[in-house]
Amino acid sequence: xxxxxxxxxxxxxxxxxxxxxxxxxxxxxxxxxxxxxxxxxxxxxxxxxxxxxxxxxxxxxxxxxxxxxxxxxxxxxxxxxxxxxxxxxxxxxxxxxxxxxxxxxxxxxxxxxxxxxxxxxxxxxxxxxxxxxxxxxxxxxxxxxxxxxxxxxxxxxxxxxxxxxxxxxxxxxxxxxxxxxxxxxxxxxxxxxxxxxxxxxxxxxxxxxxxxxxxxxxxxxxxxxxxxxxxxxxxxxxxxxxxxxxxxxxxxxxxxxxxx
Numbered sequence: 001x002x003x004x005x006x007x008x009x010x011x012x013x014x015x016x017x018x019x020x021x022x023x024x025x026x027x028x029x030x031x032x033x034x035x036x037x038x039x040x041x042x043x044x045x046x047x048x049x050x051x052x053x054x055x056x057x058x059x060x061x062x063x064x065x066x067x068x069x070x071x072x073x074x075x076x077x078x079x080x081x082x083x084x085x086x087x088x089x090x091x092x093x094x095x096x097x098x099x100x101x102x103x104x105x106x107x108x109x110x111x112x113x114x115x116x117x118x119x120x121x122x123x124x125x126x127x128x129x130x131x132x133x134x135x136x137x138x139x140x141x142x143x144x145x146x147x148x149x150x151x152x153x154x155x156x157x158x159x160x161x162x163x164x165x166x167x168x169x170x171x172x173x174x175x176x177x178x179x180x181x182x183x184x185x186x187x188x189x190x191x192x193x194x195x196x197x198x199x200x201x202x203x204x205x206x207x208x209x210x211x212x213x214x215x216x217x218x219x220x221x222x223x224x225x226x227x228x229x230x231x232x233x234x235x236x237x238x239x240x241x242x243x244x245x246x247x248x249x250x251x252x253x254x255x256x257x258x259x260x
């Protein structure tokens with residue numbers, strides 16, 4: 001890389017470190033005007049564009065990277081992430097497959113491949129992909145969590161709970177893992193345990209409207225109508241247009257009135 005191009009490249013890296021991504025892209029563009037064949041500049045430009053949620057442009061930047069350096073596993077991986085954000089899940093899977101072909105132990109690629117497969121409704125293949133990720137990195141809380149989501153989608157709620165528990169053993173403050181663990185318990189008819197799990201989620205993320213709502217549903221099942229109404233009220237305080245909470249609040253009030 002020429003000295004002037006290197007200066008602009010380093011400037012871009014510095015801007016990106018400061019989360020000043022638009023300025024980073026401008027610096028990378030200056031570097032590329034001097035040296036258009038530098039794979040790392042195109043790659044880091046793609047990263048910055050992704051941070052700006054300009055995913056189509058990010059994919060184009062990764063494509064430039066890969067035209068120069070086709071065995072760049074991280075570029076294939078991040079290209080897959082950007083394609084996933086664009087809801088081009090089949091293309092994302094192909095991109096992750098390219099990354100994995102280069103580096104079979106790329107656990108993040110296996111994990112995000114699972115996410116893309118799940119988005120395609122290919123739940124069993126998604127589980128297999130998460131299992132590959134976890135064989136490489138058993139401490140990947142995200143992989144355990146997403147594995148739980150897919151197992152729940154398959155109706156395997158007990159196995160889903162085991163997966164959420166593994167995620168929570170690694171990351172105890174994983175609010176969505178507590179929340180979806182509560183959902184799986186509710187699906188098993190374990191309403192009391194579900195409430196406990198929702199409480200854990202809400203202790204971490206008190207503005208989780210869905211957790212307040214589903215907590216209300218579980219309390220309804222337990223015929224704790226006053227508590228259910230209070231839970232729906234918390235959901236509605238966060239999202240006043242939450243139709244389900246509005247409707248079930250009225251039903252809970254009727255249940256309370258019948259018991260009074």
